[in-house]
Amino acid sequence: MANFDPNEHPHIRFNPLKDEWVTVSPHRMKRPWQGQVEKPQESEVPRFDPKNPLCPGVTRPNGKVTPEYDSTYVFTNDFPALLEEGPEPAPSDDPLFQAAAGFGTCKVICFHPHSDVTLPIMSKEEVRAVIDKWAEINVDLGKKYTWVQIFENKGSINGCSNPHPHCQVWASSFLPNEPMVKNRTQKQYYTKHGTPMLVDYVKKELQKQERIVLQNDHWVWLVPYWAVWPYETMLLPQRHVLRLEDLTNEERDALADITKQLLTKYDNMFEVSFPYSMGWHGAPTGPQLKDDNQHWQLHAMYYPPLLRSATVKKFMVGYEMLAQPQRDLTAEQAAEKLRNLQDIHYKLR
Amino acid sequence: MANFDPNEHPHIRFNPLKDEWVTVSPHRMKRPWQGQVEKPQESEVPRFDPKNPLCPGVTRPNGKVTPEYDSTYVFTNDFPALLEEGPEPAPSDDPLFQAAAGFGTCKVICFHPHSDVTLPIMSKEEVRAVIDKWAEINVDLGKKYTWVQIFENKGSINGCSNPHPHCQVWASSFLPNEPMVKNRTQKQYYTKHGTPMLVDYVKKELQKQERIVLQNDHWVWLVPYWAVWPYETMLLPQRHVLRLEDLTNEERDALADITKQLLTKYDNMFEVSFPYSMGWHGAPTGPQLKDDNQHWQLHAMYYPPLLRSATVKKFMVGYEMLAQPQRDLTAEQAAEKLRNLQDIHYKLR
Ligand SMILES: O=P(O)(O)O[C@H]1O[C@H](CO)[C@@H](O)[C@H](O)[C@H]1O
Ligand SMILES: O=P(O)(O)O[C@H]1O[C@H](CO)[C@@H](O)[C@H](O)[C@H]1O
Numbered sequence: 001m002a003n004f005d006p007n008e009h010p011h012i013r014f015n016p017l018k019d020e021w022v023t024v025s026p027h028r029m030k031r032p033w034q035g036q037v038e039k040p041q042e043s044e045v046p047r048f049d050p051k052n053p054l055c056p057g058v059t060r061p062n063g064k065v066t067p068e069y070d071s072t073y074v075f076t077n078d079f080p081a082l083l084e085e086g087p088e089p090a091p092s093d094d095p096l097f098q099a100a101a102g103f104g105t106c107k108v109i110c111f112h113p114h115s116d117v118t119l120p121i122m123s124k125e126e127v128r129a130v131i132d133k134w135a136e137i138n139v140d141l142g143k144k145y146t147w148v149q150i151f152e153n154k155g156s157i158n159g160c161s162n163p164h165p166h167c168q169v170w171a172s173s174f175l176p177n178e179p180m181v182k183n184r185t186q187k188q189y190y191t192k193h194g195t196p197m198l199v200d201y202v203k204k205e206l207q208k209q210e211r212i213v214l215q216n217d218h219w220v221w222l223v224p225y226w227a228v229w230p231y232e233t234m235l236l237p238q239r240h241v242l243r244l245e246d247l248t249n250e251e252r253d254a255l256a257d258i259t260k261q262l263l264t265k266y267d268n269m270f271e272v273s274f275p276y277s278m279g280w281h282g283a284p285t286g287p288q289l290k291d292d293n294q295h296w297q298l299h300a301m302y303y304p305p306l307l308r309s310a311t312v313k314k315f316m317v318g319y320e321m322l323a324q325p326q327r328d329l330t331a332e333q334a335a336e337k338l339r340n341l342q343d344i345h346y347k348l349r
Numbered sequence: 350m351a352n353f354d355p356n357e358h359p360h361i362r363f364n365p366l367k368d369e370w371v372t373v374s375p376h377r378m379k380r381p382w383q384g385q386v387e388k389p390q391e392s393e394v395p396r397f398d399p400k401n402p403l404c405p406g407v408t409r410p411n412g413k414v415t416p417e418y419d420s421t422y423v424f425t426n427d428f429p430a431l432l433e434e435g436p437e438p439a440p441s442d443d444p445l446f447q448a449a450a451g452f453g454t455c456k457v458i459c460f461h462p463h464s465d466v467t468l469p470i471m472s473k474e475e476v477r478a479v480i481d482k483w484a485e486i487n488v489d490l491g492k493k494y495t496w497v498q499i500f501e502n503k504g505s506i507n508g509c510s511n512p513h514p515h516c517q518v519w520a521s522s523f524l525p526n527e528p529m530v531k532n533r534t535q536k537q538y539y540t541k542h543g544t545p546m547l548v549d550y551v552k553k554e555l556q557k558q559e560r561i562v563l564q565n566d567h568w569v570w571l572v573p574y575w576a577v578w579p580y581e582t583m584l585l586p587q588r589h590v591l592r593l594e595d596l597t598n599e600e601r602d603a604l605a606d607i608t609k610q611l612l613t614k615y616d617n618m619f620e621v622s623f624p625y626s627m628g629w630h631g632a633p634t635g636p637q638l639k640d641d642n643q644h645w646q647l648h649a650m651y652y653p654p655l656l657r658s659a660t661v662k663k664f665m666v667g668y669e670m671l672a673q674p675q676r677d678l679t680a681e682q683a684a685e686k687l688r689n690l691q692d693i694h695y696k697l698r
Contacts, residue, residue, distance in 0.1 A: 010452075323498045
């Protein structure tokens with residue numbers, strides 16, 4: 001029988017951070033596509049739209065006016081999923097019917113006053129302003145809340161309801177599922193090995209190089225060994241860093257650089273503004289600021305849904321929802337494809 | 350302060366089966382929708398399409414001919430994600446780079462020779478033939494494989510590439526993530542309480558009645574307390590049953606009845622053939638057939654993506670991917686809405 005080749009032979013891979021497996025089916029790359037084709041994205045976004053609540057000077061549906069901002073702008077979501085206070089469910093002693101209080105706040109961060117720019121097109125200084133805002137809000141909301149989830153939904157194919165460059169921040173009194181699991185796995189690893197899991201992981205990936213897409217003096221951008229989405233990537237500092245606010249001035253500048261570079265590659269993939277959901281995970285905050293969180297390492301995840309073209313996406317349905325995520329393209333093939341893409345944005349060529 | 354009302358006040362709920370939480374934001378029901386609108390589904394599917402590989406008598410792209418079947422028809426997927434054999438990855442002692450063999454087989458079950466029928470429109474006898482086929486394939490593939498995942502992706506909005514009524518069966522040598530977690534949680538509950546979790550759960554829901562959509566002598570169809578998707582439902586036998594093949598003749602007939610009834614309600618919701626991913630979970634098979642699996646209870650899950658209309662779906666993106674699922678409509682509101690829908694299919698009125 002032939003030797004095992006990860007780019008040829010089906011196998012499963014383990015994600016030590018989420019304590020989960022992914023099914024990898026590289027032999028299936030040649031399958032014809034007969035499924036749903038998405039609408040191409042709106043090609044031209046106007047710089048200013050008097051009906052867009054995120055544009056400077058526009059009156060939002062609730063009567064509040066978005067000010068004439070000229071860099072980033074933060075405000076509380078007009079329809080927040082979490083509220084700062086309210087009645088709490090009574091405690092229940094039935095293990096099958098458990099509810100708990102879930103307080104929090106939901107913010108929107110506009111990245112730039114213009115609707116027609118995106119992070120890879122913005123100047124390095126403008127991206128740096130976004131990074132500083134992320135760090136600042138993590139400190140502000142982290143005073144009170146256990147978890148501050150900074151995330152960006154980009155592209156209408158990805159459920160984003162507004163093309164203006166922005167992200168959201170949902171801070172909560174509870175530790176949500178994903179960071180709860182990562183807290184457990186990173187703690188177990190740290191207890192066993194005495195070093196943070198993701199610091200070790202980055203060191204090993206830097207030696208292997210096969211899944212690295214980009215690196216600079218302070219950061220590494222890679223396709224994780226256990227990636228689920230076709231072009232899923234992970235961005236990590238080379239140093240052990242717990243939270244966004246702990247990044248030095250040089251690390252923030254280097255983060256602005258590598259962010260522009262990677263998002264340029266993403267956009268160049270199908271010559272379209274690449275849709276994704278991204279977010280930051282770092283050590284918990286609020287009451288957990290005083291705990292030992294040395295097992296944590298700051299990292300960002302990018303989950304882009306596109307598979308074959310600007311209009312064909314990967315559906316995480318059926319088998320994925322009921323059993324386990326499945327991918328065709330391997331992590332190594334995705335990394336190579338991303339590495340080989342041009343470094344100059346297709347719109348700037 | 351007002352008393353806590355689950356249909357008014359945000360809270361979080363626990364899913365004891367998946368050991369996870371869901372964020373419930375009922376106050377957000379009035380949020381305006383500005384996001385992506387999906388293409389309406391193809392309204393007319395031809396009964397026979399000479400290019401559709403699932404239709405009787407059609408030659409598939411790989412040269413095989415689908416026979417002139419007149420009830421259900423099972424064949425091996427022409428592009429299976431899992432293969433029956435092949436080289437295996439070498440064992441690794443690095444906890445961060447773990448791969449394992451993943452063998453299996455992928456089948457397609459056509460429900461009916463006609464492309465223009467769906468389960469709620471089919472006769473009771475035709476639905477019963479599908480149920481018998483599910484039980485039969487669980488026995489057949491369960492002889493060898495640890496997990497036999499029967500699932501249906503329905504609707505192009507849900508990634509289904511073929512409108513012909515069919516489901517898929519992916520059987521694997523490994524226990525995938527979802528059943529692995531459910532195996533653990535059900536075992537823990539059984540060890541602690543001496544009764545199967547889901548048998549207890551159904552008894553309690555039958556007493557409460559507030560999340561029951563349909564019930565008959567043998568089955569209960571409900572919106573689980575911890576539902577994530579807007580109209581997510583769960584279908585369970587009233588008796589303790591480990592696997593599909595253990596269902597009696599009467600239970601299978603009653604399952605055909607309730608399946609037609611619920612799917613009729615689903616279709617009547619937006620007067621469209623309601624998209625969903627569904628699947629069956631029962632006790633593991635293969636080498637685990639000889640283990641004690643009394644903690645397991647057979648159940649089916651339905652995960653429909655639609656939220657507000659036939660063209661507006663719930664996106665599980667950003668916060669959901671990075672932190673925790675979030676819903677606006679409560680499980681109780683969804684159950685009431687489903688209960689109140691007509692029992693006669695809109696196409697048959
Ligand atoms: O096999 P199909 O219907 O072509 O493909 C669909 O179902 C599979 C199993 O749920 C998924 O992995 C695919 O992403 C989805 O498009
Ligand atoms: O807040 P938005 O952008 O309107 O809504 C989007 O992001 C939210 C947070 O990820 C999701 O819960 C919604 O399903 C999605 O449509």
